[in-house]
Amino acid sequence: xxxxxxxxxxxxxxxxxxxxxxxxxxxxxxxxxxxxxxxxxxxxxxxxxxxxxxxxxxxxxxxxxxxxxxxxxxxxxxxxxxxxxxxxxxxxxxxxxxxxxxxxxxxxxxxxxxxxxxxxxxxxxxxxxxxxxxxxxxxxxxxxxxxxxxxxxxxxxxxxxxxxxxxxxxxxxxxxxxxxxxxxxxxxxxxxxxxxxxxxxxxxxxxxxxxxxxxxxxxxxxxxxxxxxxxxxxxxxxxxxxxxxxxxxxxxxxxxxxxxxxxxxxxxxxxxxxxxxxxxxxxxxxxxxxxxxxxxxxxxxxxxxxxxxxxxxxxxx
Numbered sequence: 001x002x003x004x005x006x007x008x009x010x011x012x013x014x015x016x017x018x019x020x021x022x023x024x025x026x027x028x029x030x031x032x033x034x035x036x037x038x039x040x041x042x043x044x045x046x047x048x049x050x051x052x053x054x055x056x057x058x059x060x061x062x063x064x065x066x067x068x069x070x071x072x073x074x075x076x077x078x079x080x081x082x083x084x085x086x087x088x089x090x091x092x093x094x095x096x097x098x099x100x101x102x103x104x105x106x107x108x109x110x111x112x113x114x115x116x117x118x119x120x121x122x123x124x125x126x127x128x129x130x131x132x133x134x135x136x137x138x139x140x141x142x143x144x145x146x147x148x149x150x151x152x153x154x155x156x157x158x159x160x161x162x163x164x165x166x167x168x169x170x171x172x173x174x175x176x177x178x179x180x181x182x183x184x185x186x187x188x189x190x191x192x193x194x195x196x197x198x199x200x201x202x203x204x205x206x207x208x209x210x211x212x213x214x215x216x217x218x219x220x221x222x223x224x225x226x227x228x229x230x231x232x233x234x235x236x237x238x239x240x241x242x243x244x245x246x247x248x249x250x251x252x253x254x255x256x257x258x259x260x261x262x263x264x265x266x267x268x269x270x271x272x273x274x275x276x277x278x279x280x281x282x283x284x285x286x287x288x289x290x291x292x293x294x295x296x297x298x299x300x301x302x303x304x305x306x307x308x309x310x311x312x313x314x315x316x317x
């Protein structure tokens with residue numbers, strides 16, 4: 001890997017990873033840069049975006065081979081996830097200090113442009129929430145506010161299934177109950193998204209989120225504000241299902257059946273504190289926000305690619 005790409009990838013990972021919890025939570029999200037027509041560089045599985053450096057948390061992938069297999073595969077449903085995990089392993093290139101590619105590398109390989117950025121933006125989830133309530137309004141608003149092609153992708157399993165759902169060459173993919181994919185020939189699409197989500201929050205009356213997007217909040221102070229108010233347990237992100245056991249170890253129930261995350265437990269598992277805070281923000285903004293479908297929650301934790309991520313990821317403060 002050239003030094004230039006090392007520096008650029010780590011910069012983008014840290015730039016996006018700094019927006020906690022409005023863009024990222026825990027080790028969620030993945031960023032890639034295509035080096036040529038054969039290889040790409042991507043955040044390695046199990047690493048936080050804000051901890052990727054020039055020498056840590058990066059994977060090298062033969063994306064040409066991966067894309068060829070994914071475009072032509074005819075796997076049976078019963079064997080697809082194992083085959084997909086095997087494909088990621090086989091196309092992850094070895095090298096000193098390199099990790100294993102993310103479970104979402106499939107759509108990074110299939111999308112043709114140089115930059116692919118996927119993260120769990122709260123505004124993007126609210127975009128889809130509004131889209132479900134009034135599609136005409138949201139589509140009209142996007143046509144008036146961006147020249148990028150946008151596609152809305154219904155909720156589905158991360159990994160292989162999601163990769164099969166990412167079609168075309170759009171600039172913005174809104175993923176129901178999951179987040180966003182930004183796709184472009186240069187990284188200016190990040191700045192465009194920053195402006196677009198702020199305008200969305202203003203026009204759709206999400207002033208509470210707008211203020212968090214305008215200035216990166218102090219995590220500890222923001223957490224204390226929300227932690228003081230218990231809420232019903234909600235699964236708004238795939239990672240809530242994946243790490244439900246870790247959440248159970250820190251969440252505390254109330255007599256009324258609600259739960260809260262004790263401030264004193266942040267140091268025990270900061271990744272889960274970030275995930276909980278993002279959930280709490282969404283719940284306060286929209287108590288009827290749709291959860292990840294039960295059929296997805298029931299299987300996601302046992303996906304082969306998710307097991308690899310959990311093996312790599314360790315709780316930390």
